[in-house]
Amino acid sequence: MAEVRLTTPISEEEIRKLKAGDTLYLSGKMFLARDEAHLRAIEMFDEGKELPFDFKGLAVFHCGPIVKQDDTGQWHVVAAGPTTSSRMEIFQDEFIERFRVSVVIGKGGMFERTTAAMKKYGCVYAAFTGGAAVLAADGIKKVEGVEWLDLGTPEALWIFEADNFGPLTIAIDSHGNNLFKDIADIAEKNRPKAYEIIGASKE
Amino acid sequence: MEFAPIIEKVAFNLMKYSATVLPDNAIKAIKTAYEKEKSTTGKAQLGAIIKNFESGAEKSTPMCQDTGIHIYYVEIGADCPIDDLGKFREALTNASRKTTTEVPMRPNAVDPFGSNSGDNTGRYIPWINWEIVSGDKIKITAFPKGGGSENMSTVKMLKPGVGLTGVMKEVVDWMISAGGQPCPPTVVGVAIGGGADIAIKIAKKQLMRPIGEPHPQKEVAEMEQKLLKAINTTGIGPMGLGGNITSLAVHMDYAMRHPASLPMAIAVQCWAARQSAAEISADGKVKYLHHDIKD
Numbered sequence A: 001m002a003e004v005r006l007t008t009p010i011s012e013e014e015i016r017k018l019k020a021g022d023t024l025y026l027s028g029k030m031f032l033a034r035d036e037a038h039l040r041a042i043e044m045f046d047e048g049k050e051l052p053f054d055f056k057g058l059a060v061f062h063c064g065p066i067v068k069q070d071d072t073g074q075w076h077v078v079a080a081g082p083t084t085s086s087r088m089e090i091f092q093d094e095f096i097e098r099f100r101v102s103v104v105i106g107k108g109g110m111f112e113r114t115t116a117a118m119k120k121y122g123c124v125y126a127a128f129t130g131g132a133a134v135l136a137a138d139g140i141k142k143v144e145g146v147e148w149l150d151l152g153t154p155e156a157l158w159i160f161e162a163d164n165f166g167p168l169t170i171a172i173d174s175h176g177n178n179l180f181k182d183i184a185d186i187a188e189k190n191r192p193k194a195y196e197i198i199g200a201s202k203e
Numbered sequence B: 001m002e003f004a005p006i007i008e009k010v011a012f013n014l015m016k017y018s019a020t021v022l023p024d025n026a027i028k029a030i031k032t033a034y035e036k037e038k039s040t041t042g043k044a045q046l047g048a049i050i051k052n053f054e055s056g057a058e059k060s061t062p063m064c065q066d067t068g069i070h071i072y073y074v075e076i077g078a079d080c081p082i083d084d085l086g087k088f089r090e091a092l093t094n095a096s097r098k099t100t101t102e103v104p105m106r107p108n109a110v111d112p113f114g115s116n117s118g119d120n121t122g123r124y125i126p127w128i129n130w131e132i133v134s135g136d137k138i139k140i141t142a143f144p145k146g147g148g149s150e151n152m153s154t155v156k157m158l159k160p161g162v163g164l165t166g167v168m169k170e171v172v173d174w175m176i177s178a179g180g181q182p183c184p185p186t187v188v189g190v191a192i193g194g195g196a197d198i199a200i201k202i203a204k205k206q207l208m209r210p211i212g213e214p215h216p217q218k219e220v221a222e223m224e225q226k227l228l229k230a231i232n233t234t235g236i237g238p239m240g241l242g243g244n245i246t247s248l249a250v251h252m253d254y255a256m257r258h259p260a261s262l263p264m265a266i267a268v269q270c271w272a273a274r275q276s277a278a279e280i281s282a283d284g285k286v287k288y289l290h291h292d293i294k295d
């Protein structure tokens, strides 16, 4: 299991080198998108409208940050822990197909549709430690901008400049491996052993 | 004597410190888990958690962006010379409101028929658990509870015939399906007996015990140990990314049950095992029990 440091935009070749279980520290431009921002981006793309910036090779972070604005209008990150990624499963594959982002960051894992899209287009899912909001904020050098504030601050499209943001665990790589699925399978396999400890029958 | 002004100040401190600094027993439990974790991924997660809460404590910022729903436990000594008991609720509510802007804590009180109140208060919130105890002191515990782990709490009405083994099986099955969702390593509070409401109250209260301190009754302590071992056999690990430490401890307790029922409750605490307590004596002196708080 390797420890890798990458700066966005990341090429498909670099992404393909990552394996599930690797540790990643990310620098460069990343953007935050939750349910609403994903939907709006896909809709705009399909209507042929121009997006605020090119997502290609960038990292998208499932996060609704706590931000504050100072007197000069500059935004600052107070806390930025990951939100549960499974909510994005229903459209993450379409998002990857259209925008060719290279990294999806979140917590709790994603499923088959996303895993398939990541394999096809060269993208990875990187898990950030749940609740580790201070660590996350430490890895963000600066808020570069924000779009779609009409969605509300947690749902808006925030653009961050990351500086060794991590540690991130590659949980889905671009070769079809999904760590969360592997762990679920392991837990299933271990269920009888757990039953044995408590003296329950193994059905 | 008037206690409400003291209570407001103390409750503010307790809520603030609970959000920003983990109690020593939780720090120790997570650091021990780090030593014991065999999986590299699991160890990396625990390492990140440790770095995160140390950095939060240093900067006096909340260790997690979800600063929870505000809960207080108040134990009032029957012999405490209190003249303003009726003002206690208001004092605690004021304290919670103040933490929202001054810590800051995330506004987490949402009206199901409206919107976010914006200040962590509203109908029934902060929730206050009152208890009259013997003695002449007042004890207050601030216990903010995060949503991710609370979503994994449950009550089940079992058939008494399944017995204690049936109870343990429910716990194991439940924690396997919870997987990484409650931000493990977790503390699992288990209670049986009483009724649906009684069981979940007892289960939640177990989360306030020093992590890993066994139940004083031998049979219960043994069951706690078995459950912990079983949960940690699953391999779910820190953050559900694999490892041998899925839970830090299982804390169990019970009440008498109705002959026809076997209620059981599971209350789940994430790694951010936040709480802070203080004792106020009859003369108004304050002693903080978890944190070194001045003023």
Ligand code: SF4
Pocket: A081, A130, A131, A132, B064, B065, B066, B067, B068, B145, B146, B147, B148, B149, B150, B181, B182, B183, B270, B271, B272
């Ligand atoms: S479950 Fe706990 S650690 Fe995880 S995000 Fe919620 S409050 Fe934070």
